Amino acid sequence: MDYGVVLDLETTGINCETDRIIEIGLIEFGVGESGKPAIITMYSGLEDPELPLSPEVQKLTGLTDDMVRGQKIDWPLVRKILERASIVVAHNADFDRSFMQKRSEYAGLDLHWACSFKHIDWENKGYRTRALNYLAADHGFVNPFAHRALFDCATTFRIMEPYFAEMVQRSYYRxxxxxxxxxxxxxxxxxxxxxxxxxxxxxxxxxxxxxxxxxxxxxxxxxxxxxxxxxxxxxxxxxxx
The missing domain is CATH 3.30.70 (Alpha-Beta Plaits)
Structure with missing residues (x-):
């Protein structure tokens, strides 16, 4: 069996040079002979950024200063999960990857990333938007807690699962x-x-x-x-x- 990971981050902003991770979600999946991904494990963790969350971030994520205060992501566990992954999937992977690459726990990992936003040809499938929550609605379900990392991972897994082979193939395209x-x-x-x-x-x-x-x-x-x-x-x- 081969292994992959769906990853999502919530952060204090969009600049990986100055902003910080405040939440991570991971869904580890296995791919057997059928070629279809199946969920194995999940992990979610909060991280104290040691600075106040902006009103915009609090409104977007629902996280508060009290919720993240003193919290620490289990980075050794995150690395252990990533180490055996053949592929890491994220919706708008450039964003998540940029923050992960700034972490010392990521050092030495040579991961292949696939982006469910760009590596699935949504337009030719009749979808006019690639926004995660709109794609969820178009697939007949609702993400109840948008912009919470593990729920976004679950949403990403569900929308990419039918198109997994296509996404993997196109993730190697220039x-x-x-x-x-x-x-x-x-x-x-x-x-x-x-x-x-x-x-x-x-x-x-x-x-x-x-x-x-x-x-x-x-x-x-x-x-x-x-x-x-x-x-x-x-x-x-x-x-x-």
Whole structure:
């Protein structure tokens, strides 16, 4: 049997350089001959950040200063669980991984991460949003305690389980940022509809895609954006999730 982990963090903010972890949730799962993940163990722990939680964090998570005061995550247990994992799954894995990599307990671990946000092709499955709680609702259930780590882990496990093989496969794909360089102004609505975002600093529309999506993206730009003119789009490889 192979092993994996679904991981979720709650933090004091979004900057891994200055903010701190206040809660961790882990769901360890096994994958046998059927290829389907099955839950083995769960762990949840709180951590005192040794500074007051902001009103925004308290409202978002439901955690209070009293709840985290004096609390300590069992980091040796967390490491033990991660050490035997072949894959770590998170929804928006770049965020969780950035905080985990700052922990000394993570040192020396060479983990492969999969992102249920980007490595499952939700759009082609008919889902218009990749937000975790909306995906839960679209799959017929509700996360009763959103932004509490273990409940978000359980939600992530439930939405990714039917698409586990796809997610694993696509987690090894290269991620590419596509720039619609010098796109005609009148195509901005088409770009926005196709989920391009505006980079105000570089003054260009861009979109991040996995390499298997590049042919479709190139065709869109050629036919819908650079119609009757030279295709001037550019591509830039990004660090894989």
């Amino acid at each position: 991620e590419v940022r596509v720039f619609a360089t010098r796109a005609p102004f009148e195509t901005k609505d088409k770009l926005r509809t196709n989920r391009y975002r505006w980079d105000n600093e570089r003054r260009v529309w861009f979109k991040d895609v996995l390499e298997d999506q590049l042919p479709v993206e190139r065709e869109f730009l050629k036919t819908d954006v650079y119609t009757g003119m030279q295709d001037m789009h550019q591509e830039e490889s990004l660090t894989s999730c």
